Amino acid sequence: xxxxxxxxxxxxxxxxxxxxxxxxxxxxxxxxxxxxxxxxxxxxxxxxxxxxxxxxxxxxxxxxxxxxxxxxxxxxxxxxxxxxxxxxxxxxxxxxxxxxxxxxxxxxxxxxxxxxxxxxxxxxxxxxxxxxxxxxxxxxxxxxxxxxxxxxxxxxxxxxxxxxxxxxxxxxxxxxxxxxxxxxxxxxxxxxxxxxxxxxxxxxxxxxxxxxxxxxxxxxxxxxxxxxxxxxxxxxxxxxxxxxxxxxxxxxxxxxxxxxxxxxxxxxxxxxxxxxxxxxxxxxxxxxxxxxxxxxxxxxxxxxxxxxxxxxxxxxxxxxxxxxxxxxxxxxxxxxxxxxxxxxxxxxxxxxxxxxxxxxxxxxxxxxxxxxxxxxx
Amino acid sequence: xxxxxxxxxxxxxxxxxxxxxxxxxxxxxxxxxxxxxxxxxxxxxxxxxxxxxxxxxxxxxxxxxxxxxxxxxxxxxxxxxxxxxxxxxxxxxxxxxxxxxxxxxxxxxxxxxxxxxxxxxxxxxxxxxxxxxxxxxxxxxxxxxxxxxxxxxxxxxxxxxxxxxxxxxxxxxxxxxxxxxxxxxxxxxxxxxxxxx
Numbered sequence: 001x002x003x004x005x006x007x008x009x010x011x012x013x014x015x016x017x018x019x020x021x022x023x024x025x026x027x028x029x030x031x032x033x034x035x036x037x038x039x040x041x042x043x044x045x046x047x048x049x050x051x052x053x054x055x056x057x058x059x060x061x062x063x064x065x066x067x068x069x070x071x072x073x074x075x076x077x078x079x080x081x082x083x084x085x086x087x088x089x090x091x092x093x094x095x096x097x098x099x100x101x102x103x104x105x106x107x108x109x110x111x112x113x114x115x116x117x118x119x120x121x122x123x124x125x126x127x128x129x130x131x132x133x134x135x136x137x138x139x140x141x142x143x144x145x146x147x148x149x150x151x152x153x154x155x156x157x158x159x160x161x162x163x164x165x166x167x168x169x170x171x172x173x174x175x176x177x178x179x180x181x182x183x184x185x186x187x188x189x190x191x192x193x194x195x196x197x198x199x200x201x202x203x204x205x206x207x208x209x210x211x212x213x214x215x216x217x218x219x220x221x222x223x224x225x226x227x228x229x230x231x232x233x234x235x236x237x238x239x240x241x242x243x244x245x246x247x248x249x250x251x252x253x254x255x256x257x258x259x260x261x262x263x264x265x266x267x268x269x270x271x272x273x274x275x276x277x278x279x280x281x282x283x284x285x286x287x288x289x290x291x292x293x294x295x296x297x298x299x300x301x302x303x304x305x306x307x308x309x310x311x312x313x314x315x316x317x318x319x320x321x322x323x324x325x326x327x328x329x330x331x332x333x334x335x336x337x338x339x340x341x342x343x344x345x346x347x348x349x350x351x352x353x354x355x356x357x358x359x360x361x362x363x364x365x366x367x368x369x370x371x372x373x374x375x376x377x
Numbered sequence: 378x379x380x381x382x383x384x385x386x387x388x389x390x391x392x393x394x395x396x397x398x399x400x401x402x403x404x405x406x407x408x409x410x411x412x413x414x415x416x417x418x419x420x421x422x423x424x425x426x427x428x429x430x431x432x433x434x435x436x437x438x439x440x441x442x443x444x445x446x447x448x449x450x451x452x453x454x455x456x457x458x459x460x461x462x463x464x465x466x467x468x469x470x471x472x473x474x475x476x477x478x479x480x481x482x483x484x485x486x487x488x489x490x491x492x493x494x495x496x497x498x499x500x501x502x503x504x505x506x507x508x509x510x511x512x513x514x515x516x517x518x519x520x521x522x523x524x525x526x527x528x529x530x531x532x533x534x535x536x537x538x539x540x541x542x543x544x545x546x547x548x549x550x551x552x553x554x555x556x557x558x559x560x561x562x563x564x565x566x567x568x569x570x571x572x573x574x
Contacts, residue, residue: 068423075425080574083422086532091450092509095574107510308451309507317504318451358449364529 022246022352024238028228035226036245042218042257042302042362045119051135053210056187059373061138061211063183064204066372070142070172077372078141078208081112084370087306088115088215093314109280111314114307116217116365117300119209123262126296126312129286130160135205138212142169142204166197173200179377215370217303217362225359233359240356243349248323249339250353259301259360267326268334269311270294280312294334305358319354400475403443403457403537404545405484405515407570409434409467417467418552419513419572424562426552427572429490434513437463439488440505441471446481446536447528451504456482460499463488475543481527483534484546488513488570508533512573515548518566535568 026035034040051057064070065078081095082088090112110126118124124131130140143165173180174193184192184203192200222241224232233241245251253261264283271294272278283292296312310316316325325331327345345353409431412418416428439462442455457473471486491511497503508514514533522536523529530536537544551569553561 068425075421076423076574080421080423083532085529090574091507091532092573093507094509305449305452308449310451314507317507320452354452358452361449 022239022242024235024242026242033227035228036241038245038251038255039222039226039241039259040257041223041227042117042120042216045213045216048209048213051206051209053213054187056183057207057210058214058369060180060183060187061207061209062370062373063180063376064208065211067177067376069177069376070169079372081108082115084215084367084372087217087303088212089113089307091308093309110312111309113299114303115212116215116303116307116362117258119213119216120258121260121262121300123297127283127286128264128297134212135202135209137205138208139169139201139205142201162201163197166201169204170195170197170200173204177377183377211370215365217360217365219363220302220360222356222359234355236352236355237359238356239349240352240354241359243345243353244356247343248327248345248349248353252339253298254301260298262298264292264295264297265338266293266295266334266336267339268294268331268337269296269313269315269325271334282312291336294336295338301357302360303362305361319357320350323350323353399478399541401477401539401541402473402475402543403477403482403484403539404470404472404543405441405486405535406470406545406547407468407486407515408547408549409570410550412552417550419550420552420562420565420569421572421574423574424556424566426556429511429513429572431467434463434488434490435465435467437488437490438494438499439463439469439486440494442485442505443473443477443537444483444485444531444534446483446530448483448531450531451507458501458505460494477537477539477544479539479541481524482537482539483531484515484537485531485534486515486548486570487533508573510573513550514571514573515569516566516571517548517568518563533571 028035029037032040068075068077071077081090083090093111094107094109095112113126118134118137121134124137131137140160143160143162170192173184181191181193184190184200187207188203190199190203192203195203221232222237225238225241244254253263253265255261266282270278270280270282278294281293283295284290304319308317310319310322316322323345326339327343331337331339409417411431412428415431417431417434418426418428421427438460440458440460442458444453444455457476459471461469461471463469469486487505487508489506489508489512492506492509494506495503498505515535516533517535520529522538524538535546535548537546546568548568548570551565551567553565555561
């Protein structure tokens with residue numbers, strides 16, 4: 001966890017200690033071409049020399065993402081919680097992907113994060129568990145008992161059995177639904193009927209990664225303003241941008257083109273009770289490091305206005321409520337809290353920050369290419 | 378209706394604030410019907426069909442809100458909103474005052490069959506809770522009602538395009554008679570009541 005945050009906050013300067021009107025008259029730095037260099041535009045899509053994106057791979061990934069026959073219950077797909085039409089998240093606090101109605105269990109114990117801009121992420125999942133790269137991340141849910149996609153028992157909690165899931169997926173893609181083998185052949189030039197389960201698993205992940213690659217939020221109004229277009233965002237959003245990178249100190253964690261440092265922070269969202277128990281130990285569950293208790297991955301903020309509710313447990317409905325939490329006593333309630341030097345903001349300042357975050361809404365994503373496919377094998 | 382709280386936010390900057398001549402009402406009517414087993418069937422986003430017993434729905438609070446087209450859920454205030462209680466007839470009809478001038482609006486209905494709603498939320502002192510598993514929401518799959526140049530409609534909303542008359546939309550818990558029939562299923566996702574995963 002980032003204890004150096006405390007020192008960094010102290011180094012921000014005297015501006016944080018005043019209530020002077022916020023100046024939004026920021027010049028464009030000739031060196032960077034930006035008003036705020038800490039929040040640069042989203043870069044071009046990365047090259048994947050070991051997995052060159054093709055239409056065949058994208059089409060295959062689209063099918064795998066949306067084929068409920070591959071789920072343990074036969075009743076769910078990735079797109080159930082990561083809805084293409086809503087920034088690839090669900091809009092609900094905690095999802096029940098299995099849809100075992102009327103018993104709506106198992107309910108995931110963490111909020112479904114958006115998959116927008118996942119292609120750029122060097123880290124993912126609220127606690128970073130099992131993260132290696134984007135292809136592995138995309139296929140991992142097939143191994144997760146609590147998503148019931150692996151035909152394993154639901155009662156195993158967060159323990160996952162990847163080899164068993166690989167065998168299940170191999171059987172599903174070659175025996176149960178033989179129509180997939182020609183599509184893998186076409187996309188990768190490999191015969192999954194003779195491939196190892198681990199290889200088929202990897203190929204499935206590679207295809208799904210190519211599919212989600214185009215779900216990118218970029219070219220926001222803020223980016224236009226940051227590059228010099230004075231009229232691109234409202235005065236409130238401009239003030240919010242200045243607050244975000246100044247007095248409010250949001251930029252300490254929400255920095256870079258995706259507005260995330262991709263690190264784990266304790267922001268008092270899973271506070272211990274009198275007995276010391278937390279609702280969710282967060283990153284500690286992965287590292288075993290005591291200081292990581294209650295720490296969660298900094299979420300990306302582009303198109304965040306489209307991804308309510310917020311936080312790892314989906315407990316806050318609005319951006320304003322999240323900011324209020326950070327700047328009030330509740331946001332400093334955890335002894336391991338990273339941000340205990342945050343100072344209160346006025347309601348007007350909170351409103352300005354919300355307007356800034358809303359200005360991060362990107363250009364529309366190509367929904368037609370991301371929607372469930374018209375046919376499945 | 379045993380419970381009906383209404384908040385009329387007529388003079389928010391984004392609200393219509395139209396004159397009597399060019400202001401119109403928006404109406405959303407939702408009708409829930411039971412299947413042969415006496416259960417209420419609903420489509421889930423994955424096109425599976427889940428059921429609620431009528432007794433699990435009747436008496437539960439519902440929320441109706443009207444927002445600027447393409448609003449940010451949780452972050453933009455409603456132009457009009459009301460709470461009600463699902464009646465034994467399983468039919469809801471929510472009509473706004475005549476405040477909406479020409480333009481596009483998004484209207485949402487949520488029946489909180491599972492998620493508790495607090496008195497503060499019912500009194501509009503706090504925002505409605507996010508709908509969660511088992512709750513019911515208005516939904517339509519296509520963007521057929523989104524006019525060129527208008528923003529996309531938000532999740533769970535129906536686009537209401539006001540021109541020169543009141544606007545009404547009817548939804549129901551539509552489900553395909555043959556779940557294996559893709560065309561039927563796609564059709565059932567239009568102007569339906571969806572169960573939240």
